[in-house]
Amino acid sequence: MKKFITLMLVALLALTAVVGCGGGASQQEQIVSVYYGGGTPLSIDPALNSASSGSNVLKLAHAGLMGYQWVDGKAELKPELAADYKVNEDGTEYVFTLREGLKWSDGADFKASQVVWSWNRAASDELGADYGYMFSIIDGYGTGKLNAVADDEAGTITVKLANRANYFLELCAFPTYYPVREDLVDNDGVWATQPEKYVGMGAFKMSEYKVDDVIKFVKNENYWNADSVKLEGVNCYLSEDNVAILTAYENDTAQFINSIDPTEYDRLTETYGEELQFGDYIGTYYVLFNVHKDISPKGKQLTVGEQSKARFAIGQLVDREVLVKDVTKGGQAAATGFYPAGLSDGLNLDVRAAEGYGAWYTDTHTPSDENAKYTKDQVAAVNALIELGYAYEGSIAEGNVKFTDFPSIDFAFNNSGANALIIQYIQETWNSFGIPSTINTEAWATLQVKLKNGDAEAARMGWIADFNDTINFLEIFISESGNNYPRLGLGIGDYTKATAVTKDAGVGAYWGFESNQTWEEAYDALVDQVKAESDPAKRAALSAEAEKVLMASGGVAPLYFYTNPYMLKGNVQDVIMLVTGDVIWNYAYLK
Numbered sequence: 074m075k076k077f078i079t080l081m082l083v084a085l086l087a088l089t090a091v092v093g094c095g096g097g098a099s100q101q102e103q104i105v106s107v108y109y110g111g112g113t114p115l116s117i118d119p120a121l122n123s124a125s126s127g128s129n130v131l132k133l134a135h136a137g138l139m140g141y142q143w144v145d146g147k148a149e150l151k152p153e154l155a156a157d158y159k160v161n162e163d164g165t166e167y168v169f170t171l172r173e174g175l176k177w178s179d180g181a182d183f184k185a186s187q188v189v190w191s192w193n194r195a196a197s198d199e200l201g202a203d204y205g206y207m208f209s210i211i212d213g214y215g216t217g218k219l220n221a222v223a224d225d226e227a228g229t230i231t232v233k234l235a236n237r238a239n240y241f242l243e244l245c246a247f248p249t250y251y252p253v254r255e256d257l258v259d260n261d262g263v264w265a266t267q268p269e270k271y272v273g274m275g276a277f278k279m280s281e282y283k284v285d286d287v288i289k290f291v292k293n294e295n296y297w298n299a300d301s302v303k304l305e306g307v308n309c310y311l312s313e314d315n316v317a318i319l320t321a322y323e324n325d326t327a328q329f330i331n332s333i334d335p336t337e338y339d340r341l342t343e344t345y346g347e348e349l350q351f352g353d354y355i356g357t358y359y360v361l362f363n364v365h366k367d368i369s370p371k372g373k374q375l376t377v378g379e380q381s382k383a384r385f386a387i388g389q390l391v392d393r394e395v396l397v398k399d400v401t402k403g404g405q406a407a408a409t410g411f412y413p414a415g416l417s418d419g420l421n422l423d424v425r426a427a428e429g430y431g432a433w434y435t436d437t438h439t440p441s442d443e444n445a446k447y448t449k450d451q452v453a454a455v456n457a458l459i460e461l462g463y464a465y466e467g468s469i470a471e472g473n474v475k476f477t478d479f480p481s482i483d484f485a486f487n488n489s490g491a492n493a494l495i496i497q498y499i500q501e502t503w504n505s506f507g508i509p510s511t512i513n514t515e516a517w518a519t520l521q522v523k524l525k526n527g528d529a530e531a532a533r534m535g536w537i538a539d540f541n542d543t544i545n546f547l548e549i550f551i552s553e554s555g556n557n558y559p560r561l562g563l564g565i566g567d568y569t570k571a572t573a574v575t576k577d578a579g580v581g582a583y584w585g586f587e588s589n590q591t592w593e594e595a596y597d598a599l600v601d602q603v604k605a606e607s608d609p610a611k612r613a614a615l616s617a618e619a620e621k622v623l624m625a626s627g628g629v630a631p632l633y634f635y636t637n638p639y640m641l642k643g644n645v646q647d648v649i650m651l652v653t654g655d656v657i658w659n660y661a662y663l664k
């Protein structure tokens with residue numbers, strides 16, 4: 074009954090979005106209701122958010138020096154708060170000139186120095202933002218003061234980079250780089266739940282915030298390009314219930330959703346045609362394993378390096394082709410590495426098709442010559458586990474291999490989109506080989522906290538490109554990253570079940586191809602080299618080597634490369650949908 078009442082309230086709250094929108098919607102009716110899935114964001118403070126759903130919410134109220142605009146019918150990266158910029162010859166110094174007359178959403182004057190202050194806040198140890206490392210390309214990072222100088226009178230910001238970074242302008246359009254107000258923000262992100270304090274530079278401003286219900290935005294009359302904003306408001310409804318989300322769409326109380334149960338795809342295509350889209354996405358869906366979890370067989374202690382091989386093996390057991398064709402059904406591609414298809418390294422437009430890069434799970438669906446019941450990858454995984462000393466029954470020849478002493482793994486996931494079906498398939502696959510697991514469903518915000526604190530053994534996770542470069546996928550797992558959930562290079566955190574062998578697994582000298590380096594030596598140093606290298610061929614080679622080090626850790630098991638399933642009403646025009654998962658409503662309207 075409570076759930077029914079909640080759905081009714083959601084429907085009533087969203088009703089104003091669709092009155093009359095089947096015909097020519099008037100200016101007063103230009104309001105859309107959307108569901109991004111994921112429930113209430115952990116934070117929509119631009120510096121503290123690290124989730125795609127939260128990013129799309131906060132983008133409504135905030136903006137950066139750069140942004141995406143419609144140019145000749147397609148979205149292009151253009152100056153946003155900046156009027157223009159200049160770059161020196163070696164690409165290490167940028168000078169941005171702000172637009173004249175910029176104002177915050179509350180009418181206060183905007184100053185260049187507020188950008189610099191916001192960047193230093195986001196990069197600071199005091200804030201401890203997950204994405205703080207994104208400022209490491211700016212000279213002065215780590216000293217407490219970035220080499221970014223503002224001239225309020227001239228309206229300029231001069232930024233000195235540590236090394237050339239062709240993706241810097243993309244970062245200037247990314248939420249972590251968005252300016253915020255020093256007099257309004259706090260380091261816990263509480264301000265971001267209070268409409269009167271949630272002041273920004275975006276096309277909209279917050280008018281209402283209700284946990285697990287809705288965050289409403291109305292047009293910001295002080296936005297620099299307000300004359301081009303046709304929508305009067307955007308209502309972001311907060312739910313992780315796929316059924317409720319789809320019901321809202323089918324009842325015409327939502328115009329956009331992107332959390333859809335794959336079992337509905339065939340019906341939705343038949344019923345709604347092109348309203349169901351599988352957009353391009355540069356991203357990887359993967360399983361992560363906490364390296365402090367000891368997965369040694371009963372009665373035998375494996376080294377940390379040996380456990381890396383065991384983690385890789387159990388990830389290898391999953392048939393990725395079956396997963397994408399029979400479970401997710403959204404046009405995804407089976408993963409062959411952590412870097413997704415379509416990702417660039419500055420030399421190659423698609424690293425997955427480039428020479429020099431490794432390839433994994435290439436026989437994920439190829440029948441084994443020993444027994445066609447198993448794939449070649451599964452047989453390789455079984456043999457690897459046997460060699461490591463795990464006890465088992467049956468045989469490959471008979472097709473009934475069952476390991477009998479693999480410890481149970483606690484698996485956490487948030488129930489959004491296809492997650493439940495994916496985790497069920499993984500669990501069934503592992504069970505068929507005698508590998509036990511327990512499944513815990515968590516709210517997305519709760520799971521994020523659990524992962525940040527290290528208090529999870531395994532989880533599903535996805536990474537969508539923030540910008541199109543290998544460094545964005547490498548930096549997830551550097552030692553100082555707040556998104557490093559396998560805890561490679563990190564201490565044990567809140568995890569209490571480690572053994573004497575694995576309690577220092579993250580920080581010990583167990584990594585690299587010889588299992589004798591710290592994570593900082595084996596991986597962080599490589600990532601630093603990728604950032605500093607200006608020769609495209611050498612940079613590509615370093616990117617390839619770093620991915621190999623990551624895959625050898627067994628801390629991640631990539632499953633597939635994303636597509637972006639979403640539904641959008643046919644009368645909604647000019648929504649910007651980027652391959653990074655960004656949904657931009659600045660220039661959208663109801664026809």
